Amino acid sequence: MSSRWAQTTCFTLIVIMNLSAWIDIQGIMVELPLIIPLMPEGWALPSAITICMTAASIAPVLVLILRWRQGKRFSEIPYIYAIIIVGIVSCCMLAFFWQRTAFVFGNQRSVWLLGGIFTLSTVDCTSSLIFFDYMKRFRASYLTAVFLGEGLTGLIPTLLVLAQGMGSEEVCIQAVNGTGLVPIYTQPRFSVRVFIFCIGGILTVSLLAFVLLRWSNLVSLADAANPIYVE
Structure with missing residues (x-):
C-alpha cells in the first residue's frame, strides 16, 4: 500500500470512528415525529428527552475527575x-423495546425509550472529550x-429519514359508497425499529474502524502517528 493511499485510508477510518460520537442521539431526534404519536407522553416527550x-452532561466531569486521579496511568482506549x-x-x-412503557408516578411512562436516550447521551457527551484525547496520538493534520x-453525525440520520419518508401525509381517496372523499395517511417506507438498527449498524462500522486503527499497521504506513507522543 502506497503512503498516499495509507494516509487517505487512515483519514477515512478516523472519520468513520468519529461517526459514533453523536449519530445515535441525532438519529433519535430526527425520528421523533414518528415516535411521539405512539408514546403516552405525546408532545411532552421532547421535554423529558431534554432533561x-x-x-447525562455530568459524564464528562466524572471522566475529568477520573483522569485527574489516575494521572499518567489514564488511557482513553x-x-x-x-x-x-x-x-x-x-x-x-x-x-x-422503545415502545414499552411502565406505570410510574401514576401514569404510563416511556421508561425504555428515556433510559436508552439517557445512556446514549451519557456516552455521546463523554465521546467529545475522549475522542479528542485519542487524537493526540496522531499528527495535527488528522x-x-x-x-x-462529527459533522456527518447530523447529515447521515437526515438522509436516512429522507429515505424512510416521515409518513402521515394525507391522501384523499374515493369513499367505498362513492359519496365523497376520505383521508388515508401514508406510512414510512421502513419502521422506527429498522431505522434504529441502521444507526446501530453505523456504530458497528465505527467500532471496526477503531479496531483497524489500533491493531493494523495502517497508522505506521501512513506515518500518521504524532512523533512527539509518548504512550
Whole structure:
C-alpha cells in the first residue's frame, strides 16, 4: 500500500470512528415525529428527552475527575471501546423495546425509550472529550477528520429519514359508497425499529474502524502517528 493511499485510508477510518460520537442521539431526534404519536407522553416527550440529555452532561466531569486521579496511568482506549459498544447495545435494546412503557408516578411512562436516550447521551457527551484525547496520538493534520466525522453525525440520520419518508401525509381517496372523499395517511417506507438498527449498524462500522486503527499497521504506513507522543 502506497503512503498516499495509507494516509487517505487512515483519514477515512478516523472519520468513520468519529461517526459514533453523536449519530445515535441525532438519529433519535430526527425520528421523533414518528415516535411521539405512539408514546403516552405525546408532545411532552421532547421535554423529558431534554432533561435526560441534560442530566447525562455530568459524564464528562466524572471522566475529568477520573483522569485527574489516575494521572499518567489514564488511557482513553478502554473508554473508546466502552463508548462505542454501549452505543451499539443501547441501539439494539431500543430497536426492540422503545415502545414499552411502565406505570410510574401514576401514569404510563416511556421508561425504555428515556433510559436508552439517557445512556446514549451519557456516552455521546463523554465521546467529545475522549475522542479528542485519542487524537493526540496522531499528527495535527488528522484532527480535521474528527470534525468531519462529527459533522456527518447530523447529515447521515437526515438522509436516512429522507429515505424512510416521515409518513402521515394525507391522501384523499374515493369513499367505498362513492359519496365523497376520505383521508388515508401514508406510512414510512421502513419502521422506527429498522431505522434504529441502521444507526446501530453505523456504530458497528465505527467500532471496526477503531479496531483497524489500533491493531493494523495502517497508522505506521501512513506515518500518521504524532512523533512527539509518548504512550
